[in-house]
Amino acid sequence: MPPGAALGRVRDMRSMCLLPLGIAVVLLCPAPAAAQNPPPVSIDKPPVAAPLPAQTAASKSESPDDTPAGVEIISGDELRARGAATLRDALALAAGINVAPIGDAGPAAAVPEILGLSQFDAFLVVVDGTPWGGAFSPAVATISLRDVERIEIQRGAAPVGDPATSFSGVIRVVHKPAAFRRTNFDVQGGSLRSGGVAADLPVEHLGTWLGRVSVDFGRQGFADDRTSFARGHSLFRLENSSEKNKIWISADLNLLRQSPGSPQPLGSTGLSGAVPIDANANPDGAFMNDNRFTATFGLDRPLNPDLRWTTTASFSHSGQEIFRGFLTSTAANAQNNAAGVRENIQMTDVFVDSHLIWPERQHVQFTAGVDFLHGQAAAQGATFTYSTPLDGSTAAVVPEPTALNLGLGDRREFAGVYGVAQWHRSDELTVTAGLRANVDYESQSGGPADLAAAKTDRSQLSAQPTGSFGVTYRAWQRGANRVNVYGTYRGTFKPAPYDFGLGQDAANAPVLTTILSPETSQSLEGGVKAHALNGRLDAEANVFRMDLHNLVSPASIAGLPGLEGSGKTMFQGFDASASATLPAFMTARATYSFHDGRYADFTSTINGVATQLDGNRVQLSARQLLSAGWTLARPSGVVASVVLRYTGSRFLDERNSILAPGFATLDCGGGYRMDKMELRFDLRNLTNRRDPIAASELGDGQVYLMTSRTWMITWGMRY
Numbered sequence: 001m002p003p004g005a006a007l008g009r010v011r012d013m014r015s016m017c018l019l020p021l022g023i024a025v026v027l028l029c030p031a032p033a034a035a036q037n038p039p040p041v042s043i044d045k046p047p048v049a050a051p052l053p054a055q056t057a058a059s060k061s062e063s064p065d066d067t068p069a070g071v072e073i074i075s076g077d078e079l080r081a082r083g084a085a086t087l088r089d090a091l092a093l094a095a096g097i098n099v100a101p102i103g104d105a106g107p108a109a110a111v112p113e114i115l116g117l118s119q120f121d122a123f124l125v126v127v128d129g130t131p132w133g134g135a136f137s138p139a140v141a142t143i144s145l146r147d148v149e150r151i152e153i154q155r156g157a158a159p160v161g162d163p164a165t166s167f168s169g170v171i172r173v174v175h176k177p178a179a180f181r182r183t184n185f186d187v188q189g190g191s192l193r194s195g196g197v198a199a200d201l202p203v204e205h206l207g208t209w210l211g212r213v214s215v216d217f218g219r220q221g222f223a224d225d226r227t228s229f230a231r232g233h234s235l236f237r238l239e240n241s242s243e244k245n246k247i248w249i250s251a252d253l254n255l256l257r258q259s260p261g262s263p264q265p266l267g268s269t270g271l272s273g274a275v276p277i278d279a280n281a282n283p284d285g286a287f288m289n290d291n292r293f294t295a296t297f298g299l300d301r302p303l304n305p306d307l308r309w310t311t312t313a314s315f316s317h318s319g320q321e322i323f324r325g326f327l328t329s330t331a332a333n334a335q336n337n338a339a340g341v342r343e344n345i346q347m348t349d350v351f352v353d354s355h356l357i358w359p360e361r362q363h364v365q366f367t368a369g370v371d372f373l374h375g376q377a378a379a380q381g382a383t384f385t386y387s388t389p390l391d392g393s394t395a396a397v398v399p400e401p402t403a404l405n406l407g408l409g410d411r412r413e414f415a416g417v418y419g420v421a422q423w424h425r426s427d428e429l430t431v432t433a434g435l436r437a438n439v440d441y442e443s444q445s446g447g448p449a450d451l452a453a454a455k456t457d458r459s460q461l462s463a464q465p466t467g468s469f470g471v472t473y474r475a476w477q478r479g480a481n482r483v484n485v486y487g488t489y490r491g492t493f494k495p496a497p498y499d500f501g502l503g504q505d506a507a508n509a510p511v512l513t514t515i516l517s518p519e520t521s522q523s524l525e526g527g528v529k530a531h532a533l534n535g536r537l538d539a540e541a542n543v544f545r546m547d548l549h550n551l552v553s554p555a556s557i558a559g560l561p562g563l564e565g566s567g568k569t570m571f572q573g574f575d576a577s578a579s580a581t582l583p584a585f586m587t588a589r590a591t592y593s594f595h596d597g598r599y600a601d602f603t604s605t606i607n608g609v610a611t612q613l614d615g616n617r618v619q620l621s622a623r624q625l626l627s628a629g630w631t632l633a634r635p636s637g638v639v640a641s642v643v644l645r646y647t648g649s650r651f652l653d654e655r656n657s658i659l660a661p662g663f664a665t666l667d668c669g670g671g672y673r674m675d676k677m678e679l680r681f682d683l684r685n686l687t688n689r690r691d692p693i694a695a696s697e698l699g700d701g702q703v704y705l706m707t708s709r710t711w712m713i714t715w716g717m718r719y
Helices: 003-027 076-081
Strands: 071-075 097-100 111-114 123-127 148-155 169-175 184-190 194-203 210-221 228-241 246-259 287-302 308-327 338-357 364-386 406-424 429-448 456-478 481-494 519-532 537-549 552-557 560-565 567-582 586-606 609-612 624-633 637-647 663-673 677-684 692-695 702-705 710-718
Touching (some): 111 169
Antiparallel strands (some): 071 148, 097 111, 148 169, 184 194, 287 308, 308 338, 338 364, 364 406, 429 456, 519 537, 537 567, 552 560, 567 586, 586 609, 586 624, 624 637, 637 663, 692 702
């Protein structure tokens, strides 16, 4: 890397370090006045973090017990009691979910596998009511779990009221409201030169407005050579509530700097023995940088004493810079055995949702709304080949391409009109039906950026209705103890993903003449939700069947990664979980899942050859998942937690020729709480298992491994 570029990166990192701290200093105010904090989360129905309405159900306001779907809510207090700072940590005890803590989006990313499906855009992430990633793929790498009120998880297809639909599940992150007055401050340090500082502060002297700001900066190192990420993040929230209206505004700024690692290539029987586990095939100075800004506005007001109107609007812009590479050959002494890309991507998203909720009349409640999601993205880049030692002993020095002569563009307009009716026939029976009309317009362009005549443009207009129907029946109740049974059908429509892989329109690649057709799914689910021992024991079990059509899969186009529509895929299985509230501030939870994901009428391009995969199990979809955890969360004194996760056998390749055995990881932590301070020590992956856990959709025939054992010490203040 030229000295000037290196100096520029140092300055960039310095600016990123100072930005969140500068915001904290500017907004730091006198000690907050005493205020009543929100009540603790109840067993049956956690409180809504005003002013955001709960989003766990199709009606946007339904109790999880009455929702005809697998729903789980993890409180922020539980996350802090377990020392959870990443998405994998947070969802470690969630039923039916297996989170890979790394992926193609970089070491800060995560790849959730829900119901056995781990496609990079099969799930939906919503942060404070805004689709995180907008019209394209979930921006998991930029999610911050600082100052979280709760995380809501719904397995299966998204409700009809969600604009950016999903097949496998919805993960909703809800931060503390601006009215929350508590102050938090944390300092961390740990293995592999990891650590950080963070603060959550109330903001005073704003007239009728209440404010809150969260700032954090941290670095995480990895055992993989030259692999790490650093993130600076700030979230500012404002809220103004009166007897009639609630208005909320937020601004989120995330500066992410990643030094990416490499997936491991596969051999004929397992991982390739030619490449050490922690070797990094990226060129020297590889980076994946993302500057993301999101602003959100919301309004909730009554139009008359009975009718409520809620509107949420957001704007997001992301600027990404990428310089990275992947191995293309593991042959000894092969020249140009890696391919790389230098790319700049600009993404802009606009989201609007407006809906009305009528009061219940004649046992029926209606919700109706309209939403619109706009996405605009443009990329310029160049591809190159280079030679790198397989053992990673030295990093290949590759000059960054300066002529970014390949261009890609994508524009999406996704609009919908939806309605949901809930019929409460009695206290025992609830019937929910939803209908949505979808219209999706997409236009794409691509080709050599400096040859306008060679560029190709294409567009596609799609329209399709989707809907859901569910029934919940309270089969038994005695006081706080009860048993609910439910069944539901959901049909889903979603535009095909677009990954901005330059291989799709490179000058020497076959130019795509059509846009990939939208993906669709049909799913059935049934289950039981129970509360026993006066609410101290909760249990849930469900079975499901999900059929996906035109599922998009990775393909090699002219030697570079691309996407193709591949046919049909089927997922079925069951999930079960049980949670117990024990004496002396202890809780325990256990989950078990059996997932059977198979290709059905599915063709994939493998080594340039169209290959039929009918009947094969889906690549890296774990057959069984098991988790068990115990937490001691005393308000003062000793605190502790233990989490055991088991990931069952899975095939590492689409042809099902390489079967990987199951493996277990163990996380544990503990510390001591005082009135206003806490000191804790956390260990992740204590057994140091490095098993394959996620497939690369960019590196052909390559997989990512479980991250190594790490430890972290945290000192915090709460007042």
